[in-house]
Amino acid sequence: MRDTRKTSPTLMKTLAGKDFRKLGLVVLAVLVLLDLAVAQHGYFGIDGTFGFAAWFGALSCFALILLALAVGSILRAPEGTYDD
């Protein structure tokens, strides 16, 4: 039996740490800049533009989270709601 506390907080610290954030931002920036090197052939025009998938991914995920929060604020109920 190992202590589950040993390394997870360390991992959390790493992920929340400044170095990780910097690394993450660099990776994201490189991903967007790669659009300059890779020719994107879109079907609709907009999907061939610079950084499309990046902002679209962020925006659609943001929109889905907002939708989820809206749905949650209306429809969340206690666990025993249906227990009679």
Add this chain to the structure above:
Amino acid sequence: MTTSLFFSPATALLAGALALLFTTGIARKAVLLAFPLLALVLVWQVPTGSVTANYLGYALIPIRADDLALLFGAVFALAAFLGTLYALDRSSTLELTSALVYAAGALGVVYAGDWITLFVWWEVMAIASTIIVVCGGEKAHGPAFRYALIHFLGGVLLMAGIAGEIAMSGSATITSLKPDSWARWLILAGLLVNVGAPPFWAWVSDAYPASSWSGMVFLSVFTTKTAVYVLMRTFPGVEVLVWVGLVMAVYGIVYAALENDIRRLLAFAIVSQMGIKVAGVGIGTSLALNGVAAHSAAAIIYTALLVMVAGSVLRQTGKTRLNELSGLADAMPLTAFACMIGALAIAAFPLTSGFVSKSMIIEAAAKEHLAAAWILLMAVSAGAVLHAGLRLPWLLFFGAPKERLHVTDPPQAMRIAMALAAVLCVVVGIVPDGLYVMLPHPVAYVPYTASHILVQIQLLAFAALVVYLMRDWLQPQRGITLDLDWLYRRLGAWIARGFDDITDRGWTRLVSNLNGKAARLHELLLAYHGPTGTFGRTWPTGTMAFWTTFLLGAFLLIAAMG
């Protein structure tokens, strides 16, 4: 016909189910592993073409084999094997026997060439899967009952549609249809119930998490996937399916993002993934249908993998709520690793089976210039990181542990099953050609172009960034999210109770009213015809005695004279 049925892979699983009843110990384990493997071998031996038979005047096609049947048959048999391997230590013979019958039902549907054969196997699946849900324990009885009701309703819709279709067309053969008659709409509705479409989608998240740690693996594989298989055969290119599918895809993501229970979260993820496939059937081009077939095959394995991970967590910790679980990676490293692979696959990350399959459906939408469908498919593709893709592994395995849980990875058989499923997710992702050659249409699709890879990684990375930035809003909260099942679990119950009250009150009033009238009638009769009544007074007892004596005397006289 007998020799052909011998080759049917379904019979191997039925034989396995039977053998399971009479074996224990090592023999039982051997049966559990051998018969699904035998079914997998038999899948390759079914010759292309069809076997016909006559029954009650109908030309039946109990077996019709082609590329699509081969693909689904193989994946179902493989998934049955992974499921029984995972469940090797499960003591419930009832659950495992039902699981093999359930898998046999799915293979039966895959090879069914006519509606009557299909319907028989369809109902075999409904009954067997209900028993699997029941085996989840006492808390599963309610969900199992609702599951059975919904599936029997779906069965009734399907049967009514089939009866109408046979009456109108005169043929029971399953062919590609257009929903242009009430019978075909009923068939479509019956299929959509099983695929997890609105308004009955709540059965997935209601029943699946109620099953046992092993039961949900089988459940996650067969019902929804056989339904999408039949949809592919019968209603390709029906536009309404695009929208039904997209609604399912968005619903699944939204509900999974809010969910606290890991197995309910996966149930929502299943509906979301099914939605993408249903939309693909609606698009209906060769590329889209290839995508649906490939995505079904990939999803069966990676969903089973994620469900196995959740089952392992349930079995080892006894918990399924995210707010009670966290930081399990150190205690259960292999399970955590399997979860990561499953998560990458469901999010369609390059080098996984999800990437080489889902992208075909999205590309098909783009090629058909279905802008709205394409935008939504891309959005739900990015949204996959919201549930099983990032939220599940992150919260379950990599958060700070909430309490010290002395747990380990699950027993060996479960670990091997998860490892095999994980390997399959990656191998199919790296070498998709093995999957592509089994697709129903010729494949001219190349998944690994620099453009495809970059778009997908950008999409997922930036979606993950948003999830990371908004992580405080996505913390698991105890509770449930009300769903459309509220309509029959609450509103329906209220209406039924109200109706009960009204009829009860009406009945009481009717009875008391009639009682009063009867009593009054009685009084009236008594008043006039009673002993003291006006008419009764003329009938004294003496008169009756006199007439009786007279009649008896007359009778004696006549008898004596005769």
